[in-house]
Amino acid sequence: MKPLVSICMPTYNGSRHISEAIESILNQSFSNFELLIIDDGSSDDTVSIIKSFSDDRIRFIQNVKNCGLVGNWNRCLSEAKGSYIRFLFQDDIMSGDSLEKQVDAFRGNSMVSLCFGASCVINDQGRVTMRRRPFKRSRIFNGDEILHRSFRTYNFYGEPSNVMFSMSASKRVGSFDDSMTYAPDWEYWLRLSSCGDVAYVDEELSRFRVNTESMTGKLFQEDSARLKKDDAFFIEAVSKRFETSISIVDVLLHKVSVTLRTFGKRIYFLINR
Numbered sequence: 001m002k003p004l005v006s007i008c009m010p011t012y013n014g015s016r017h018i019s020e021a022i023e024s025i026l027n028q029s030f031s032n033f034e035l036l037i038i039d040d041g042s043s044d045d046t047v048s049i050i051k052s053f054s055d056d057r058i059r060f061i062q063n064v065k066n067c068g069l070v071g072n073w074n075r076c077l078s079e080a081k082g083s084y085i086r087f088l089f090q091d092d093i094m095s096g097d098s099l100e101k102q103v104d105a106f107r108g109n110s111m112v113s114l115c116f117g118a119s120c121v122i123n124d125q126g127r128v129t130m131r132r133r134p135f136k137r138s139r140i141f142n143g144d145e146i147l148h149r150s151f152r153t154y155n156f157y158g159e160p161s162n163v164m165f166s167m168s169a170s171k172r173v174g175s176f177d178d179s180m181t182y183a184p185d186w187e188y189w190l191r192l193s194s195c196g197d198v199a200y201v202d203e204e205l206s207r208f209r210v211n212t213e214s215m216t217g218k219l220f221q222e223d224s225a226r227l228k229k230d231d232a233f234f235i236e237a238v239s240k241r242f243e244t245s246i247s248i249v250d251v252l253l254h255k256v257s258v259t260l261r262t263f264g265k266r267i268y269f270l271i272n273r
Contacts, residue, residue: 003057005033005099005164006082010072014090015045017209021090026055030099034059034082038075041066046090070178073160077175083167087160091209093122094161098205102164105199109140113169113196114189116157117205124209131204132158138202144245147193151238151246152253154261155186162206169195177237182230187237194242231258 007025011018025035037050038061050060059079067075077085084106088094098117105115121130134156150156157163163185173191176184235254239246 003032003034003082005030005084005086005103006076006080006167007033007035007094007099008073008076008080008085008087009035009037009090010040010069010076010087011037011042011046011050011090012040012069012072013042013044013046015042015049016091018046018049018090021088021092021094022050022053022058024094024096025088026053026057027096028094028099029097030103031057033057033099034080036076036079036081037061038063038072038079040068040072068178070176070180070184073184074175074178077170080167084164085167085170086164088206089159089161089208092159092161093207093209095204095206099164101201101203101205102199105138105201106164106166109197109199111197112140112166112199113143114157114163114165114192115199115201116163116189117201117203119158119162119206119208120204122207122209126207126209128207129210132156133202135200135202139200141198141200143193143196143198146198147190147242148245148250150186150193151190152250153257155183155189157186157189158206159208160185161208163189165192180230180233180237182227183234187234187241190238191241227262231255 009021035058037058039047039050040063047062061079063072063075084103086099086102101117102115106112118133120128120132123129169192172195176188180187235251239251
């Protein structure tokens with residue numbers, strides 16, 4: 001039977017935490033899903049750990065050649081069979097009724113193209129280091145309104161592990177932009193938002209794991225020149241896609257916000273070494 005939700009897990013050398021990630025999916029209160037795991041050429045024990053799980057909902061694929069980070073996200077999109085898509089990265093954790101809450105949001109409004117919620121950040125040991133609640137109640141946003149609001153301020157949708165979106169909207173906007181090294185997920189959420197309404201669930205849907213050795217951690221700690229260059233590329237890409245609606249004021253507000261938030265993230269990684 002066709003699953004209602006495709007949970008996509010792109011993997012690469014994720015043996016340290018992948019068991020916990022998979023278990024958080026298999027223990028969901030909502031069960032009509034497939035877990036699509038696509039490995040991108042891991043050299044550690046990732047594949048053997050995946051194969052140790054016995055559940056008919058798991059569909060495992062190994063790439064013949066390495067696709068790269070965003071390339072593997074797009075491979076997941078091309079293989080997904082569900083009406084809705086939700087990513088969960090190999091280091092992250094899905095809250096127990098997360099799928100149920102998000103599916104209910106889609107069922108409650110046929111115009112919703114994307115749904116996100118509150119979340120928290122955990123360190124390598126699983127300790128909560130930050131809680132993120134961008135809004136104070138569950139609500140439905142107009143997509144065009146919220147994409148401008150997000151671009152001007154920050155990615156309050158969260159990481160891919162925190163977002164569910166409809167397959168129909170995904171087909172309308174295409175795949176993730178694999179030319180982007182900074183915030184390809186954020187750019188994709190903006191595109192999906194332009195397709196309809198956006199639902200926010202005021203409950204914790206995911207736990208995003210960050211440590212100082214991760215790609216994200218190293219980028220914010222060490223490479224300010226690259227961050228500035230990558231954000232300029234991000235601005236150019238978004239402005240081109242929404243050239244009739246992204247204004248100079250939007251861009252200026254975005255630059256100020258990114259500067260302030262980058263400083264805040266550097267402090268975060270300094271404190272959480």
